[in-house]
Amino acid sequence: MALRAAVLRHLRVPIQTAPWRGGASLRLMSSHDDHITKDEVIDRVLSVVKDFPKVDPSKVSPDVHFQKDLGLDSLDNVEIVMALEEEFKLEIPDKEAVKIDSTHLAIEYISNHPMSS
Amino acid sequence: MAAPRGQRLSGMQKQVLSLYRGFLRAARSKSDKDRNKVESIVSEEFRRNSKEVDRKNFLYIEYLLRRGKKQLDQLRNPGTTGLSSLQVDLSKADN
Secondary structure (H helix, E strand, O other): OHHHHHHHHHOOOOOOOOOOOOHHHOOOOOOOOOOOOHHHHHHHHHHHHHHOOOOOHHHOOOOOEOOOOOOOOHHHHHHHHHHHHHHHOOOOOHHHHOOOOEHHHHHHHHHOOOOOO | OOOOOOOOOOHHHHHHHHHHHHHHHHHHOOOHHHHHHHHHHHHHHHHHHHHHOOOOOHHHHHHHHHHHHHHHHHHHOOOOOOOOOOOOOOHHHHO
16 A cells, blocks of 8 residues: 555656647647637637638638628628637627627727626 | 728618627527527528618618617517517517
8 A cells, every 4th residue: 555655656657648629629738818819819800700601711811801802791790700709608799789890890899808708 | 781891881781780780699599599590580581671671761771770779679578589579470480
């Protein structure tokens, strides 16, 4: 028993990178705190927009206007902002939500929001 | 009533979009199945009206807004799982 305890005391297993589900929520590399990096915000915003059924994913870039460039209408715009809310676990007030009409503004809003995760 | 590209939204358009957002938010609090059902009914209804309703028909749009707000209040009730009051009895189909 003493031997076992001694062995256990000296045994150290290196911590492996956890097999996190969904690369999108992987935040092991964030340097300081819990807040997500801007690069991650960009990636996740773009993937939400690309996944939107009416969107041609090849047209999506960090600076596209939902209606002018992607051919969406104002109802689609509401749906995209709602999808972003869910992706980043945010609640975006109406007043802000109406302003978000491009990937650029979505990225700015979300990366400046202290509660994005 | 879809906003013309790049143009500012009118007050009425804002109300419509805000109502739409309200419905989608309320739908989130339902079960997955009810949520999908509510979302498709709501989206269909808004899209249909956006094509069929003359954007200058303010009285009718105001009426639709009032009706929509009442339905949204109903939907926000935790016991409500569908939107039976919307035109045909869509929710009866599989309740």
